[in-house]
Amino acid sequence: QKEVEQDPGPLSVPEGAIVSLNCTYSNSAFQYFMWYRQYSRKGPELLMYTYSSGNKEDGRFTAQVDKSSKYISLFIRDSQPSDSATYLCASGGTSYGKLTFGQGTILTVHP
Amino acid sequence: KAGVTQTPRYLIKTRGQQVTLSCSPISGHRSVSWYQQTPGQGLQFLFEYFSETQRNKGNFPGRFSGRQFSNSRSEMNVSTLELGDSALYLCASRAQENTEAFFGQGTRLTVV
Numbered sequence: 128q129k130e131v132e133q134d135p136g137p138l139s140v141p142e143g144a145i146v147s148l149n150c151t152y153s154n155s156a157f158q159y160f161m162w163y164r165q166y167s168r169k170g171p172e173l174l175m176y177t178y179s180s181g182n183k184e185d186g187r188f189t190a191q192v193d194k195s196s197k198y199i200s201l202f203i204r205d206s207q208p209s210d211s212a213t214y215l216c217a218s219g220g221t222s223y224g225k226l227t228f229g230q231g232t233i234l235t236v237h238p
Numbered sequence: 239k240a241g242v243t244q245t246p247r248y249l250i251k252t253r254g255q256q257v258t259l260s261c262s263p264i265s266g267h268r269s270v271s272w273y274q275q276t277p278g279q280g281l282q283f284l285f286e287y288f289s290e291t292q293r294n295k296g297n298f299p300g301r302f303s304g305r306q307f308s309n310s311r312s313e314m315n316v317s318t319l320e321l322g323d324s325a326l327y328l329c330a331s332r333a334q335e336n337t338e339a340f341f342g343q344g345t346r347l348t349v350v
Contacts, residue, residue: 159336170242170328170341171281178336215281219339223293224271224286224332226339231280 133229158220263331
C-alpha cells in the first residue's frame with residue numbers, strides 16, 4: 128500500500144465548475160501537506176501548504192486537511208481551462224527533506 | 239526573487255555514461271532535495287542536502303549521488319547510466335525543514 132493514495136482520474140469538468148481533488152494517507156506521522164500543479168513538461172508549482180487540520184483558502188483554491196481520517200482535499204472554484212494540469216498532493220515531516228507524493232490527478236477543464 | 243534553476247533542461251546520454259545535473263536554490267534557502275519523476279513510479283525522493291551535508295537518502299542504488307556546495311548550489315551525479323534512468327529529475331528548495339518546497343523546471347534525461 129502506498130503511503131499517499133490519489134485517484135489518477137482523469138477528471139473532466141466544464142469551465143466554471145467546482146473541482147474537488149482528494150488524497151488519503153496512511154502514515155499518521157505526516158505533519159504537513161502540500162498541493163502542486165504540474166503542466167506538461169514543467170516542474171511542479173506549489174499551490175497550497177498546510178500544517179494543521181482545517182481549511183486554508185487562497186484565491187480560488189481551498190485546501191482541507193482532516194488528520195483524524197487522514198484525508199486531504201483541494202477545491203478549485205470557478206475552474207478555468209488554464210487549470211488543466213496534473214495535480215499532486217504531497218505529505219512530509221517524517222524525515223529530512225522528504226515529501227511523499229500521490230500519483231497525481233489529471234484534470235481537464237473544457238470551455 | 240529568482241526561483242529554482244536547474245541546468246541543463248534536456249540531456250541525451252548513452253548507456254554506461256555518467257551525467258551531472260545542477261540545481262541552484264532560491265537565494266537564502268539551504269535545503270535542496272532531489273526527486274526522480276517517471277510515468278510509472280511518479281515522484282520519488284532521491285536525497286536531501288542541508289548546509290553541505292546529506293541528511294537523508296531514498297531507496298536508489300549507489301550510482302546516484304549528490305553534493306552541495308557552500309553557496310547551497312547542488313549537483314547530482316548518475317554513473318553507469320541505464321535505460322531505466324530516463325526520467326525528469328527535479329530539485330526542490332526550502333528555507334528550512336517543515337516549510338514550503340519550491341521546485342525547479344527539471345532536467346529531462348533520456349538514456350539511449
